[in-house]
Amino acid sequence: xxxxxxxxxxxxxxxxxxxxxxxxxxxxxxxxxxxxxxxxxxxxxxxxxxxxxxxxxxxxxxxxxxxxxxxxxxxxxxxxxxxxxxxxxxxxxxxxxxxxxxxxxxxxxxxxxxxxxxxxxxxxxxxxxxxxxxxxxxxxxxxxxxxxxxxxxxxxxxxxxxxxxxxxxxxxxxxxxxxxxxxxxxxxxxxxxxxxxxxxxxxxxxxxxxxxxxxxxxxxxxxxxxxxxxxxxxxxxxxxxxxxxxxxxxxxxxxxxxxxxxxxxxxxxxxxxxxxxxxxxxxxxxxxxxxxxxxxxxxxxxxxxxxxxxxxxxxxxxxxxxxxxxxxxxxxxxxxxxxxxxxxxxxxxxxxxxxxxxxxxxxxxxxxxxxxxxxxxxxxxxxxxxxxxxxxxxxxxxxxxxxxxxxxxxxxxxxxxxxxxxxxxxxxxxxxxxxxxxxxxxxxxxxxxxxxxxxxxxxxxxxxxxxxxxxxxxxxxxxxxxxxxxxxxxxxxxxxxxxxxxxxxxxxxxxxxxxxxxxxxxxxxxxxxxxxxxx
Numbered sequence: 306x307x308x309x310x311x312x313x314x315x316x317x318x319x320x321x322x323x324x325x326x327x328x329x330x331x332x333x334x335x336x337x338x339x340x341x342x343x344x345x346x347x348x349x350x351x352x353x354x355x356x357x358x359x360x361x362x363x364x365x366x367x368x369x370x371x372x373x374x375x376x377x378x379x380x381x382x383x384x385x386x387x388x389x390x391x392x393x394x395x396x397x398x399x400x401x402x403x404x405x406x407x408x409x410x411x412x413x414x415x416x417x418x419x420x421x422x423x424x425x426x427x428x429x430x431x432x433x434x435x436x437x438x439x440x441x442x443x444x445x446x447x448x449x450x451x452x453x454x455x456x457x458x459x460x461x462x463x464x465x466x467x468x469x470x471x472x473x474x475x476x477x478x479x480x481x482x483x484x485x486x487x488x489x490x491x492x493x494x495x496x497x498x499x500x501x502x503x504x505x506x507x508x509x510x511x512x513x514x515x516x517x518x519x520x521x522x523x524x525x526x527x528x529x530x531x532x533x534x535x536x537x538x539x540x541x542x543x544x545x546x547x548x549x550x551x552x553x554x555x556x557x558x559x560x561x562x563x564x565x566x567x568x569x570x571x572x573x574x575x576x577x578x579x580x581x582x583x584x585x586x587x588x589x590x591x592x593x594x595x596x597x598x599x600x601x602x603x604x605x606x607x608x609x610x611x612x613x614x615x616x617x618x619x620x621x622x623x624x625x626x627x628x629x630x631x632x633x634x635x636x637x638x639x640x641x642x643x644x645x646x647x648x649x650x651x652x653x654x655x656x657x658x659x660x661x662x663x664x665x666x667x668x669x670x671x672x673x674x675x676x677x678x679x680x681x682x683x684x685x686x687x688x689x690x691x692x693x694x695x696x697x698x699x700x701x702x703x704x705x706x707x708x709x710x711x712x713x714x715x716x717x718x719x720x721x722x723x724x725x726x727x728x729x730x731x732x733x734x735x736x737x738x739x740x741x742x743x744x745x746x747x748x749x750x751x752x753x754x755x756x757x758x759x760x761x762x763x764x765x766x767x768x769x770x771x772x773x774x775x776x777x778x779x780x781x782x783x784x785x786x787x788x789x790x791x792x793x794x795x796x797x798x799x800x801x802x803x804x805x806x807x808x809x810x811x812x813x814x815x816x817x818x819x820x821x822x823x824x825x826x827x828x829x830x831x832x833x834x835x836x837x838x839x840x
Contacts, residue, residue, distance in 0.1 A: 312338045312435065315361040319344040320351045320378075321397070322369050326420075330364055330397075333424045337431065348378055348607055355387055361438070362431070363388065367398035367417075373606035380412045380572050381608045386823070391445035393434045412572065440470065444477060449824040453485035472504065479510045488517045505531065505538055512544060521548055539569055546578065555586045566595075573599075573608050580616045584623060592620035611637055611646035612686070615653045627661040648674050648687035652694045659697065668698060675703070681781045685711045685721045689728055696732040704732065705742075712746035714782040722747070750776070754786055757793065766797040770807075777814055787818045788827030795834035803838065811835070 317339050321327045327344050334342055343358070345351050348369060354360075367375040375396050382388045396417040415434055418427065440463075447456035460478040464471065475498050482491035495511035498504060508531050515524040528545040531538055542565035549558035562579040576599050583592035596617040603609050614637035621630035634654045641650065651674035659667040671694050680688065688711040695704035708725045715721040722743050729739035753776055760769035770793055776783070777790040791814035794807050815831050 313340040315339060315435075316341045316358060317343070317362045317364065318351065318354055318358075318360045319364045320346075320348070320369070320375075321364075321366040322346050323366070326366065326397075330427075333427050336424065337428050348373060351378075352387075352607060355382070360388070360392055362393045362395070362434075364395050364397060365414075367396050367400060373603055373608050376412075376414075377573065377603075377606075377608055379414055380574070383412055384574065389445065389449045389824075391438055391442055391449070393438055395431070395434065437470075441477075444474075448477075448481070450826055450829065451484075451822075451824060452826055453481045456481040457485060457487075472498065472502070476506055476510070479507070479514075483510075483514060483517060488514050492518065505535055505541075509538070509541055509544065512541075516544075516548055521552060524548060525552075537568060539565055539575075543575055543578070546582075550578075550582060555582055558582055559586055559588070559591075563591075573603075577613065577616065580620070584616065584620050587623075589620035589623040592616060593624070596620065609640070611641040611649055614641075615649055618653050618657060622657050622660045627657050630657045630660075644678050644682055645684045645687050647677055648683055649690050651677070652687075652690045655694050656697070664698075671695070671698060671700075680707070680710045681714075681779065685715050685718070685782070686724070688714075689721075689724045692725075693728045693731070696728065701732070704728075708742075709746045710780075712743055713750045714780045716747040716750045716783065717785065750780065750783065750786070754789060757789060761793045761796065766793060766800070769793045770797060774810065774814075777817075781817060782821065784818060784822055784825060784827075787814050787821075788825060788831070791815045791818060791831045792827060792834065795831050799834055799837045808838075 317334055319327060319330045319334070319342065321330065321344075324346070327346065331342060331344055343354050343360075345354060351365075365375040365378065369375055369378065373381075375398070379394055379396070382394075388394070393416075394414045396414040397420065398417060399420040401419070415437075416430060418430060444456055444459045444463075447453075447459055457478055460474050460481065464474050464478070475494060479491050479494050479498075482488070482494065492511060492514035495507045495514060498507040499511065508527060512524040512527045512531070515521075515527065525545065525548055528541050528548070531541045532545070535541070542561055546558040546561040546565075549555075549561060559579065559582040562575060562582065565575060566579060576595060580592040580596045583589065583595070596613060600609065600613060600617065614633050618630040618633040621627070621633065631654065634650050634657065637646070637650055641647075651670050655667045655671040655674070658664075658670060671691075675691060675695075683691070688707045692704040692707040692711070695701070695707065708728065712722060712725055725743055726736075726739045729742060730736055734742070753772065757769045757773040757776070760766070760772065770790075773786060773790040773793055776786045780786050791811050794811035794814070798804060798807055798811065811831075815828070815835075818825055818831075819828065
């Protein structure tokens with residue numbers, strides 16, 4: 306591997322439930338110069354390693370013995386940002402049909418190897434992947450930090466060379482343009498690519514850009530054309546279903562996702578969306594069948610979530626099977642003991658009791674959930690679920706307070722604001738009134754943050770620290786507030802000298818920010834300030 310520098314410095318994680326295969330891969334990697342290896346036999350062990358280490362390369366067997374295959378594990382890792390963009394993920398499989406699996410998947414590995422393979426084949430393939438890793442490193446680092454402008458600039462540098470990676474660079478740039486709110490430029494780029502070659506990803510990218518530009522009708526029409534021509538393009542089904550549901554055609558969206566499921570069993574995200582749509586369109590028996598089968602299959606898998614049991618319990622409740630619905634909640638409690646899961650499962654249990662006619666028990670369970678922790682410790686989804694249950698039981702004041710907190714903790718999230726809006730409308734609020742309540746809540750925290758920034762810019766650092774630290778303590782899930790609180794304290798330390806209490810406060814906010822968004826753009830500024838203290 307002479308063309309790739311310092312492979313001995315690269316960390317590699319091998320995941321395979323067969324001891325013989327683990328030994329073979331260890332030998333191949335060692336003979337190729339890799340020295341930093343972790344070899345595990347299960348997903349559970351892999352997650353433990355991933356929580357403590359960064360890996361440059363992951364080699365994963367497709368047929369793992371944990372009720373979850375390697376493809377589903379890859380989706381789980383990428384969906385939850387557990388690996389960076391620059392991490393190479395290679396699937397290893399003996400199944401000839403895997404080519405069809407990966408062709409239908411939007412969440413594809415960087416490469417896959419069919420067993421049996423020789424050490425030379427393995428080395429040659431890995432060498433090419435490592436060369437590609439180095440080529441895209443600057444782009445991937447910008448992406449991990451969500452620095453979309455830098456990501457676009459790095460793409461442009463390489464695009465000027467019009468080399469063999471040209472279309473890959475265009476694909477990456479298109480995504481970055483959309484995330485950087487340069488949606489029209491993204492649409493123009495996708496059209497340019499389509500004029501050169503009608504690639505599926507470019508057509509899907511154009512559909513996404515059109516939807517962001519408010520042209521949902523054009524986007525839906527384009528997606529239908531894509532699926533006529535390439536009926537195996539699963540990501541197109543998912544986006545078409547999303548657009549149809551957002552436009553109010555939930556039954557149509559359900560039909561689209563069921564068609565996708567008939568072609569490919571699907572990712573957990575598609576199964577969740579399909580099941581939720583089935584419940585909301587009055588077809589709970591479909592949700593029960595799909596989600597029950599999924600939870601049985603993934604009984605011991607980390608890809609499960611407490612919300613999967615919530616959907617199944619609701620499907621059973623809507624069919625009058627309240628005893629079964631309560632049993633599902635109790636089963637979920639055996640696996641999920643964190644605060645978020647406790648809240649959403651308690652809310653679900655309260656709803657089941659209410660459906661069964663036991664109002665007293667419904668109130669008691671909900672009250673217990675609301676008293677299980679401070680609002681700041683609850684996730685946005687937990688707050689929204691609590692509010693929904695409060696409205697159902699006539700606790701409108703509590704519900705409004707919970708939703709206000711959810712919006713202020715996530716005032717930049719359209720997704721959370723959309724969920725809050727849906728709960729308010731379901732509770733009987735007019736759509737415009739619901740929107741006004743949301744904007745008022747978001748406006749308060751924006752004004753507070755801006756005031757803190759103005760104080761800092763005017764040199765009134767004590768006032769800025771007092772304002773932003775109070776806000777950060779009250780809204781511990783608001784990343785903008787956390788970042789600015791840490792940054793203004795770091796600025797004060799640089800200007801006015803070390804203060805152990807302030808340093809501890811700054812590091813505390815920085816750690817909280819890192820846990821929630823390990824590549825948050827504000828971290829670079831905070832760390833730049835803190836480095837000045839050491840010099």
